[in-house]
Every structure is written in structure tokens, then in C-alpha cells.
Amino acid sequence: MTTLSTGATPVPAATGTVETTYREALREALREALREDDRVFLMGEDVGMYGGCFAVSLGLLEEFGPERVRDTPLSESGFVGAGIGAALAGLRPVVEIMTVNFSLLALDQILNNAATLSHMSGGQLHVPLVIRMTTGAGRQLAAQHSHSLEGWYAHIPGIKVIAPATVEDARGMLWTALEDPDPVLLFEHGTLYTMTGTLPRDAGHVDITRAAVRREGRDVTLVSYGGTLHKALAAADVLAGSGVAAEVLDLRSLRPLDDATIAASVRKTHRAVVVDEGWRSGGLSAEVSARITEQCFYDLDGPVERVCSAEVPIPYAQHLEQAALPQVDQVVAAARRVVG
Amino acid sequence: MTQTLDREPAADVRHRLDLLREMVRIRLFEERCVELYSAAKIRGFLHVAIGEEAVAVGVNAVLDEGDAVVSTYREHGHAIARGMSMDSVMAEMYGKATGCSRGRGGSMHLFDVGRRFYGGNAIVAGGLPLAIGLALADKMRMRPTVTVCFFGDGAFAEGEFHECVNLAALWRLPVLFACENNLYAMGTAIARAQAETDLALRAASYGIAAWPVDGMDVVAVEEAADRAVDRIRAGGGPCFLELRTYRFRAHSMYDPERYRDKAEVARWRERDPIDLLTHQLTAEGGLSAEARDAMAAEVTAEVDRAVAAAEAAPLEPAEDLERFVYTETEA
Numbered sequence: 001m002t003t004l005s006t007g008a009t010p011v012p013a014a015t016g017t018v019e020t021t022y023r024e025a026l027r028e029a030l031r032e033a034l035r036e037d038d039r040v041f042l043m044g045e046d047v048g049m050y051g052g053c054f055a056v057s058l059g060l061l062e063e064f065g066p067e068r069v070r071d072t073p074l075s076e077s078g079f080v081g082a083g084i085g086a087a088l089a090g091l092r093p094v095v096e097i098m099t100v101n102f103s104l105l106a107l108d109q110i111l112n113n114a115a116t117l118s119h120m121s122g123g124q125l126h127v128p129l130v131i132r133m134t135t136g137a138g139r140q141l142a143a144q145h146s147h148s149l150e151g152w153y154a155h156i157p158g159i160k161v162i163a164p165a166t167v168e169d170a171r172g173m174l175w176t177a178l179e180d181p182d183p184v185l186l187f188e189h190g191t192l193y194t195m196t197g198t199l200p201r202d203a204g205h206v207d208i209t210r211a212a213v214r215r216e217g218r219d220v221t222l223v224s225y226g227g228t229l230h231k232a233l234a235a236a237d238v239l240a241g242s243g244v245a246a247e248v249l250d251l252r253s254l255r256p257l258d259d260a261t262i263a264a265s266v267r268k269t270h271r272a273v274v275v276d277e278g279w280r281s282g283g284l285s286a287e288v289s290a291r292i293t294e295q296c297f298y299d300l301d302g303p304v305e306r307v308c309s310a311e312v313p314i315p316y317a318q319h320l321e322q323a324a325l326p327q328v329d330q331v332v333a334a335a336r337r338v339v340g
Numbered sequence: 341m342t343q344t345l346d347r348e349p350a351a352d353v354r355h356r357l358d359l360l361r362e363m364v365r366i367r368l369f370e371e372r373c374v375e376l377y378s379a380a381k382i383r384g385f386l387h388v389a390i391g392e393e394a395v396a397v398g399v400n401a402v403l404d405e406g407d408a409v410v411s412t413y414r415e416h417g418h419a420i421a422r423g424m425s426m427d428s429v430m431a432e433m434y435g436k437a438t439g440c441s442r443g444r445g446g447s448m449h450l451f452d453v454g455r456r457f458y459g460g461n462a463i464v465a466g467g468l469p470l471a472i473g474l475a476l477a478d479k480m481r482m483r484p485t486v487t488v489c490f491f492g493d494g495a496f497a498e499g500e501f502h503e504c505v506n507l508a509a510l511w512r513l514p515v516l517f518a519c520e521n522n523l524y525a526m527g528t529a530i531a532r533a534q535a536e537t538d539l540a541l542r543a544a545s546y547g548i549a550a551w552p553v554d555g556m557d558v559v560a561v562e563e564a565a566d567r568a569v570d571r572i573r574a575g576g577g578p579c580f581l582e583l584r585t586y587r588f589r590a591h592s593m594y595d596p597e598r599y600r601d602k603a604e605v606a607r608w609r610e611r612d613p614i615d616l617l618t619h620q621l622t623a624e625g626g627l628s629a630e631a632r633d634a635m636a637a638e639v640t641a642e643v644d645r646a647v648a649a650a651e652a653a654p655l656e657p658a659e660d661l662e663r664f665v666y667t668e669t670e671a
């Protein structure tokens with residue numbers, strides 16, 4: 001096990017490092033899972049011959065064949081449900097859904113089957129399934145391709161929800177998710193695929209329950225995950241220029257939430273800004289904010305701030321889309337407000 | 341504006357010249373879109389229907405003003421054939437305030453309620469239930485209209501499609517299912533996605549009239565659509581047309597086309613719907629080289645004007661971001 005990154009990852013000198021991308025790291029994780037465990041198979045629309053709609057699975061069909069890298073018709077409810085069935089029967093399916101908006105066609109299977117079967121059967125059934133999907137906006141894909149609905153999924157008991165925001169987590173989360181006896185939804189933010197990073201050559205599995213401190217600071221905690229982590233880090237840079245030391249948290253797991261790590265940070269900084277690409281009303285940011293208030297009320301120097309997407313279906317035009325999304329300057333402004 | 345199909349010869353030539361012009365308008369418009377995409381003027385996902393123009397033009401030619409159309413994300417041709425101006429479509433792709441959806445929809449979400457063009461849907465099969473509802477309402481109000489729903493061979497695999505054909509058949513709704521079978525759903529060839537690839541046969545199993553049509557021959561498409569629409573208007577219940585066509589270009593601008601070989605594309609290009617009709621009319625003496633050039637020049641000028649207008653058009657003010665999330669009632 002590699003240890004979880006908290007900022008700078010120590011590089012094992014003996015093995016060296018590789019330059020990679022988020023996309024390649026995901027692919028390497030899939031390759032490892034397919035190679036190491038014959039119960040694992042990948043299934044979804046265009047994962048095989050096309051190479052994946054975002055090229056994550058490129059080359060895997062050639063390497064593992066069409067049984068284990070299985071192209072499906074456009075039948076989200078059918079093949080997600082089939083993944084649940086195959087998991088019940090002892091396999092370890094990785095189901096890819098092209099984007100979270102399309103996962104709504106399979107929501108019935110995810111919520112009414114995957115999330116309930118263990119409990120509803122009195123513990124007889126287990127659904128060791130991983131569902132991967134792209135989430136988020138920023139590519140001018142408009143309202144039916146751009147939403148951040150992982151917060152909705154995080155509402156549902158019976159499933160786990162994780163969001164790799166770094167190359168290291170893209171590489172390491174899948175294996176751990178596959179070892180989990182319950183369904184895990186893995187959200188890949190669409191703007192991260194081309195992100196580059198350095199990984200130890202022997203980079204491997206990572207924990208999928210704990211939040212990570214990506215940057216330490218004493219003045220304010222910026223809580224983020226997935227695509228917004230990078231906006232929070234950029235905001236922390238700006239804030240540092242004016243003498244505000246922001247601590248940046250990467251939630252990594254949206255369900256369960258790592259209350260202890262969040263609370264430890266807020267107890268230190270006494271201030272928090274939650275950054276979320278989901279909508280504000282009833283969103284994940286509301287949950288995080290409520291928990292901070294519940295657990296750290298007497299440690300807080302001011303109200304928890306939130307920077308979320310505007311309450312609109314994400315529009316196409318670039319200036320409107322950007323106006324709808326959380327921006328670095330809004331995070332900076334929110335942090336300055338709470339720091340006072 | 342239903343056309344009678346047995347026209348006298350001169351009128352028939354004029355009519356086919358109109359069909360040709362419509363196809364050329366769509367072709368040149370979309371070719372310009374591809375260029376503008378490369379120039380980063382158009383962003384997001386762009387799906388062109390180059391090669392499939394005969395479907396859009398042939399079906400739209402038989403529709404009346406009161407009829408409704410529901411489409412997909414590959415809908416520029418459907419929109420233009422339905423009578424939407426190039427200006428409003430191009431401006432939409434530029435994300436401008438003058439766009440048909442005020443810049444909020446982009447290429448995949450063209451709407452024009454005045455023409456009963458209900459979009460522009462980027463969820464595969466997502467438009468089908470809307471078409472059922474539009475047709476249901478028209479039927480309940482005893483309006484003599486038809487709702488056409490365009491969708492692809494890929495959509496045929498979605499549960500929503502099967503739910504909708506059943507509903508339409510059960511309630512004898514005035515719906516024309518216009519299935520654009522271009523043999524691929526993104527990178528998945530039809531035989532790799534459909535256990536039975538004869539889509540008309542399968543649609544017929546719902547107890548509706550369904551037949552395949554040469555989707556590269558605009559006259560054949562028009563005739564089939566005319567027959568289907570007549571039947572639907574006469575209360576005969578829904579029809580399904582499997583329009584056999586082909587997209588000459590990639591699925592979208594991001595597609596490296598690893599899943600089909602160039603020879604296959606080249607073979608289909610020999611059946612280019614625009615070339616087919618051009619040759620036919622030329623051979624009959626109905627289209628001179630000069631007239632052909634003039635048509636291309638006029639259409640190019642129309643595209644140029646649409647681009648110039650889109651370039652010059654204003655953006656929606658960012659302060660208006662949250663408009664239209666709910667219906668705006670007049671004060």
C-alpha cells in the first residue's frame with residue numbers, strides 16, 4: 001500500500017517515478033485489475049473498440065479481449081443492472097457510464113437494487129460493483145452533459161461515492177474500490193483527464209475512506225474534491241500572496257464523509273469555505289457545512305461559506321458557463337470574508 | 341404544404357431542385373461548422389449529419405406547419421429543413437444572444453417553438469417520450485397533426501424507445517418514428533449492438549406499419565414519409581421508417597474513427613445523396629452546370645451571411661445567467 005498523499009508525496013528513490021496523466025493512471029488501474037483478478041471485467045458503451053469515450057480504456061480490448069472488455073448497446077439501465085447481477089454471482093464488474101447525466105437512465109438500478117440489496121435481504125446479498133462515470137462542466141457541453149450529480153449519489157445509504165482529484169488517486173482508488181464488498185461509484189471530473197502528474201513507478205492502492213490535506217494552512221480550511229480541488233489550490237496560492245494561509249482539504253470520499261479529518265482541520269483554522277461544483281440547494285456542500293456546524297460550532301470564528309454552481313442547468317456559451325461555475329476569485333473572496 | 345407526389349414533369353423537376361437546394365444548404369452549412377470548430381469559434385460537442393441530408397429533407401418536405409418535430413443532438417439538418425434560419429442556428433453555435441436558444445443550448449440544443457421544433461436532445465432516446473406526449477395532446481385536442489421523432493439506430497436499444505413505440509401503438513398516436521439507421525452508434529457497429537439488425541422488422545412487432553427506406557435517395561425518403569404521414573393523419577396509428585443512411589464524418593469532432601475502415605466510408609460516399617440527385621437531374625436535362633454553380637454560390641452566400649451575423653451578434657449579458665430557469669411571467 002502506498003500511503004495517502006498529504007501534499008508532497010515522498011518518492012521512493014529506488015524505483016523512480018513516471019510522468020503520467022489522470023487518464024493513463026485510470027487506464028493503468030483498470031489494466032492492473034483485469035490482470036490481477038480474473039473476476040474483474042469492464043463493461044459499458046464504447047469501452048472496447050472505440051477505446052472509451054474519453055479514451056480511458058484505449059488498448060484494453062486488444063489486451064484482454066471482448067469477454068472482459070465488453071462493449072454494450074445504449075442500454076444504461078440494462079447493463080448497469082447486469083453489472084449488479086454479475087456482482088451478486090461473484091464477479092467484480094467495473095461498469096462505465098459515459099457521463100453522470102446518462103447515469104440517470106440507470107438510477108433505478110443503482111438506487112433500488114445496488115444500494116438496497118444487502119440490507120433488504122437481511123445481509124444475504126452483496127454487490128461488489130464499481131461504477132465509473134465522468135462528471136462536471138467546463139467543456140461547453142451544455143445542460144445534458146455537464147452536471148455534477150455525485151452529491152445526489154452521496155445521499156444514498158448502501159453505496160459509497162469516491163472522487164479521485166489527483167493522478168495518484170486515479171491510479172490507486174479503483175483497486176481498493178474493487179476490494180470493497182459493496183457498490184462504489186467513482187466520479188472522474190471531465191476536465192481532469194489531461195492533467196499530468198508524477199507517480200512512483202510502483203504506485204498502487206490507496207485508502208478510499210479518508211479525506212486528504214493537500215495543502216497545510218492555519219487561517220481557513222477550503223473543503224473541495226474532484227474538479228474543484230484545483231480551484232481551491234489556486235485560491236490558496238492567491239491567498240498566500242496576501243498573507244492568508246489556507247488549508248486545502250480534498251474530501252476524496254463523498255460517502256462516507258471523513259468527519260474526523262474535516263473537523264480536525266476546522267478546529268485548527270476556525271474557518272471554512274466549502275467549494276462544490278454541485279448546486280447549493282440541498283447539495284453536498286450543504287451536508288459538509290452542516291456537519292462542520294454540528295461538530296465544530298464552538299471552534300468556528302464565523303459562519304461557514306459556500307462557493308457552488310449557480311442554480312441553473314449548465315449553459316453552453318462559454319461566458320455563461322464560466323459564470324455558472326465556482327471560480328478561483330469567488331473562493332478567494334469567500335475566504336477573505338471569513339478571515340475578516 | 342403536403343406535396344402531391346404525382347406532379348406534372350416540369351413541376352416535378354422544380355420540386356426536386358428544391359429538395360436538392362435544401363440538401364446543399366444543410367451540407368454547406370455543416371461543412372462550415374466543421375471549419376469553425378477547428379477555428380475554435382464553435383465549441384462543445386459538434387455532431388454533423390453530412391451524408392444524411394436526404395433524411396432530414398425528405399421527411400420535412402411532407403410536413404405541415406402544425407406538425408411537430410423532435411430531434412437529437414445531430415439536428416442541424418432537421419432544424420434547417422424545418423425552416424429555421426441559418427442565422428439563428430449559427431448564432432446559437434457561437435453562443436450568442438441571437439441564437440435560437442439564446443446561447444444556452446449550443447449545437448445539441450436547437451429549439452424553435454414557433455415551428456414546433458422541440459429540440460435538440462442530447463440524451464439518446466430522450467426525445468421519444470416527448471414526441472409521444474405531443475402526439476397525445478394533439479390527438480386529445482383532435483388536431484390533425486403528426487409528430488415526427490428523429491432518432492438513431494443506437495437509440496433503438498434503449499428501453500425508452502420500446503416503451504414509446506408500445507405507448508404509441510396502444511393509443512394509436514399520430515407519431516412518425518423516423519429512425520436514422522446510419523449503422524453506427526458512436527463507435528459501435530449495429531451488428532455489435534443489436535441482436536436482430538432488421539430494425540423495421542422489430543418495430544413491426546409492436547403492431548405498427550414499419551418499413552425500410554433508402555435513406556440516401558431523397559425522393560424515396562419523401563415518398564415513404566408521405567405515405568406514412570397520410571396514413572397517420574387518416575387515423576391509422578403510428579408508423580416507423582427505418583431510414584438507411586450513413587454518416588460520412590466522424591461521430592463528433594473528437595472521434596478518431598478507429599472502428600470503421602476508410603474503404604467502407606468511400607463506398608458509401610459513392611451514394612452521396614446530393615451527388616445522386618444532382619446526377620439524376622443533370623442527366624434529365626433539368627440542371628445545368630451553371631445552375632448548379634449558381635445554387636452553390638447562393639447557398640455559400642447564405643452561410644457567409646449567417647457567419648457574419650453570428651460574429652457580429654452580442655452575447656447574452658452574464659447577469660442574465662439565471663433567466664429562464666423558471667417561466668418568466670410578464671409584470
Ligand SMILES: Cc1ncc(C[n+]2csc(CCOP(=O)(O)OP(=O)(O)O)c2C)c(N)n1
Nearest residue numbers: 102414462463464492493494495524525526
Ligand atoms: C443515454 C445516453 N447514453 C449515451 C450517450 C452518448 N452518446 C451520444 S450519441 C451516441 C451514439 C448514438 O447513436 P445513434 O442513436 O445511432 O445516433 P447517431 O449518433 O448515429 O446519429 C452515444 C453513445 C448519450 N448521449 N445518451
Ligand SMILES: [Mg+2]
Nearest residue numbers: 492493524525
Ligand atoms: Mg447511428
